[in-house]
Amino acid sequence: MATKNENKKETSTTKSKNQSKFSQEDAGKLTEFLIEEFKDIYYAENEILKGLKKMEAAATSKELKSGINAHYAQTQGQIKRLEEIFSLMGQKPAKKKCDAIDGILKEGESVLEDTEEGTMVRDVAIILASQKVEHYEIATYGSLAELAKTLELYEVAKILEETLHEEKSTDLSLTDVAMMSVNPKAKAE
Template identity: 45%
Template sequence: MQVNSLTDLFIHSLSDIYSAEKQLSRALLKLSREASNSELSDAFKKHYEETQGQIERIDQLVEAEPEMKIKRMKCHAMEGLIDEANEVIDATEKGSVRDAALIAAAQKVEHYEIASYGTLCTLASQLGLKNAQKLLSATLDEEKTTDSLLTQIATSTINQKAEVE
């Protein structure tokens, strides 16, 4: 996609994160199955549900803004982050070490999403897209909450157990 304006950049970035969310929704259920800690598994399931809602928000945004047409593209960054998570699964036995590694992989994803949604919020604001900014900001808040939850799970139990395994 040729990017010649701020609007083009917004559409490109929105298309990229849309692809990222679709890829992530497929990966989260696998992460949930691969986690041995039930709290972590439940956090991945919860984020799967949130991700479905985040995809719906992007759909709402596109429906409300007729000039915003998402382009078909693949988010290569998310593809790489998911590949890294799969490598972690292949390289570890089920247990606390794998759980710690899954959290690390998931937080890389969250940080990518936080950066992406933060940029999209700024672009939407600058373009005067108030509804889009509101929808994207809600998703940004969810991503930050998920990141904090993963940190809490890691530091409260999993990392300590992984250290002694």
């Protein structure tokens, strides 16, 4: 009987050791995955910065131009935040090509070709393209902040949430510009 119990005890100890080893490895892989995603969004933000310059130059309405300009400055700050995150993770900032943002930005450039310079229809198209970018960023930062919390990287999560908040308010401002000014003017053109 005693031998049986000892065996039982041994089995359960081995099992719990294996389980804790498994969860540690799992967290390691999840951290690696998170770092890869940081490289992805770091690439994306740098490409978005170039896209914002083009969109600002192509926009006609003052509100839209100044809105894009303000978000350009914010995006520079978001890139700095990502560099801070890399440093908190003990990593050097690195970029990983992101096909999704390349596609969204390419589509944004093509709407410029499809619309006439100086028109409100073009501004409508710029807002539409810009909101697609913001929604991509909202999805990314929202998921990454939750993942950081899962990994108990609370400082990283806090930084990601600051950017998430900016992306959300940019999206709302774009909706405001569309509703209050650009869309009705485009309708009247």
